Amino acid sequence: MPTVTLRPLEADLLAANMRRHDVAGPRYTSYPTADRFVEAHQALQHLQALAQRGAGQPLSVYVHIPFCEQLCYYCACNKIITRHHERAAPYLATLAVEMDLVAQALGGHAPVSQLHLGGGSPTFLCEAELDALMAALRRHFRLLPGAELSIEVDPRTVDGGRLAHLKALGFNRLSFGVQDFDPAVQKSVHRVQPFESVAALMRSARELGFASVSVDLIYGLPLQTPASFARTIAQVAELRPDRIAMYAYAHLPQRFKPQRRIVAELLPPAGDKLAMLSGAISALLGEGYTYIGMDHFALPDDALAVAKRQGRLHRNFQGYSTQPDCDLIGLGVSAISRVGATHAQNAKTLAEYEDALNQRQLPVQRGLALTRDDLLRRAVIMALMCQGRVEFESIAASYLVDVPGYFAPEFERLAQLAVQGLVTMEPGAIQVTPLGWYFVRAVAMVFDRYLQADASRERFSKII
Template sequence: MNRHFLKKYAGAVPRYTSYPTAPHFHEGIGCDIYAQWLQALGAGQSLSLYVHIPYCDRLCWFCACHTRHTLKYEPIARYLESLKREIATVGALVSKETRVTALHFGGGSPTMVKPEDLVDLVRHLRAAFRFSDDAGISVEMDPNDLDEARYDALAAIGMTRASLGVQDFDSKVQRTINRIQTFEQTRSVVEAVRAWGVRSVNCDILYGLPYQSVASVEKTLRDILSLAPDRVALFGYAHVPWMKKHQTMIPEAALPDVVERFRQMSAAAAMLVGNGYEPIGIDHFSKSSDGLAVAAREGRLRRNFQGYTDDAADALIGLGASSIGQLPQGYVQNMPATGEYQRMADGPGLAVVRGIAVDEEDRMRRHVIESIMCGFGFDFEDLRARFPAIAEDVIAEARDFAMADVDGICRFDARTFQLTAAGKPFARSVAAVFDGYLGNGRGRHSIAV
């Protein structure tokens, strides 16, 4: 892949875990509107819950998540009390005829929570919401936090998927990003959660980190493959120091350029496919028996703020500081600042400070963008059936893009718009063509490769 081609299609664009994307959320959507949206959820609708724990006992310099460093447990304990108040408030607004089909703990480091507090938190969630018997429960885990009592607690809450952030096992890379985590630590966690009955293990790795090379990425991946994870997420490091000041600790001169990033991504993807993993969207790989692979084959793959998912819930409810929810009427985001979040949760009980309502055109463009991100294209008859009054506008945009394509990254015929093999790595850039908000100048984004 030549440098000119990469520069043309690997520009800074959103990751499209939502549409409209978060930079377009505004303060016109607050707690009152959110309460109305929650009350509108009715019988038969399914819910997915995301619970954010915004604390870490070490600050990884590559991280772009909303999190705070603490070595004391007292702030976490206070935060959990506020979180339980929000859970009770939201649960009281939602119909008991809805059901929770998925629960995800993210952070930060959810495994910093003491075992008894984690069990108590899930008890509050189950008291506030009705859970399906087969609800999936996933937890992001830091191997440095884990001990036998925490494994017991994770088993007690019914964890079904463990998600481990690995990033890279190279010691120089780890020191540069302030993330020390040995292969032996990681292996012990994978073995332990499987012994405790967890049926699915996900590992996250990054390319594009300082001092990484194709060889070092391949070495990390060989170690990962020896653990036989059910899923692997292969993410490109997003260097956004204007958003996350701690990323200024990373020496920019040590970051690989776009050509090297593409080489690292391509080599890792080839190794995963060569070892029997099925490619899912732009950055996930899974065993053929895994739910992601099944959903992709059946056309049920979705994309939300946790990335690719087989979660088919009608609404995603975010709980905790900075968390984002997606409801049929639009998106909401809680107060990111932990102290202010706690004040709001302890007072009125809701903590939404911004969001966006979606109209029919937003829903159509969201469907098109999600279809490109999940299946690398979209079907015109399906689009016309879903959005009969406005589908032709987007179909015309697809036709215009295809007619101007001199690089062979897409195909357009009477029925479909589809990315070619050459175009698939640049799905984010192609999806951006159909983004009706992107041109208004809001937001800065990471590069697409």
């Protein structure tokens, strides 16, 4: 299948389209999106989906560790701020109960090709706790040789010795939360971590032989300017991470209480935010990075960039992935699973999560059984997000529909994007253009039935 080949674009053309498409919309780590889950879908439905699936095909597993020592003001994650590390032990014991229930429902030690620890801060756990967690995972699941084992790392909580311990546990991919290197910006969001300390960790990770090291950045934070963010991008490029994830800050203090500590007057204006993004894209392309899609960059020889070129890119609740499209088991408070044609999300509070598992019940609080229309639209949206192309013949064969007829209203909206140069309409396919790849969320939104029926998009961040 052909894939989009990106090239540096004229700054004025990119900026003009950024202004046009600076609207709110989903990130499409799933379709339907999690805000469409219903409380009628509970533990019983999830157990049935697990039992029907069985333990045959490889799984992706996500484990949520909610604890952080310090509050970052921009954060919209499900987390628990505490310096009491003793709170981790009972949580890990409860996690082991959930693993046991899931393994029983699957009917055996299911093979796992991808494991990701997120949070919160997984490195809140001490070495003995990480040992216990990995031992529990290996008891209940079969981590395959060559499996992708990744962990999110707060640079303030580790040193070279701790990285060596993570490597010994089998982790082969690290993700450092950096956000910005400007000292004033770091102070304004309560996350101070000097460039020199992150650089030292990057050197240690390289020496230890981690297969991939990625860095997370955020643009649109208080006190950021196009010039200051350009300096951060230059420093990141100097570190040469294998992957870079660069997210737009969404200021939603009415939904996320920590953001109420951010002084809104210090946030950069929309024009500066767009300049940060366009400048960063140009700089990273100039440094030889490949634009993977929707906020993600990778070095050309990284597995993610190779998968992009070969049309093997996939997407799940953790973002872009090289793993074949497979079911995802989410473990821990607020974690989301995707099993077959169902989604299930665990309780969002620690008390509710632990209460369910103390009764040896799965802590599922809401979810969704996908309809035929959901599955069809998911296939189209994921093809757009991952390959930048939808082949009508393959969709028609899988779902027995006449694609142009079924999506007639959507094709009318696509015609407007075609005029803007974001897509081309071929006789048997939709092709995202090199320019359109930067706005692939806007293209995918055309096929979101829920979004088109719901005029309110306040629950979502801006797509730029």
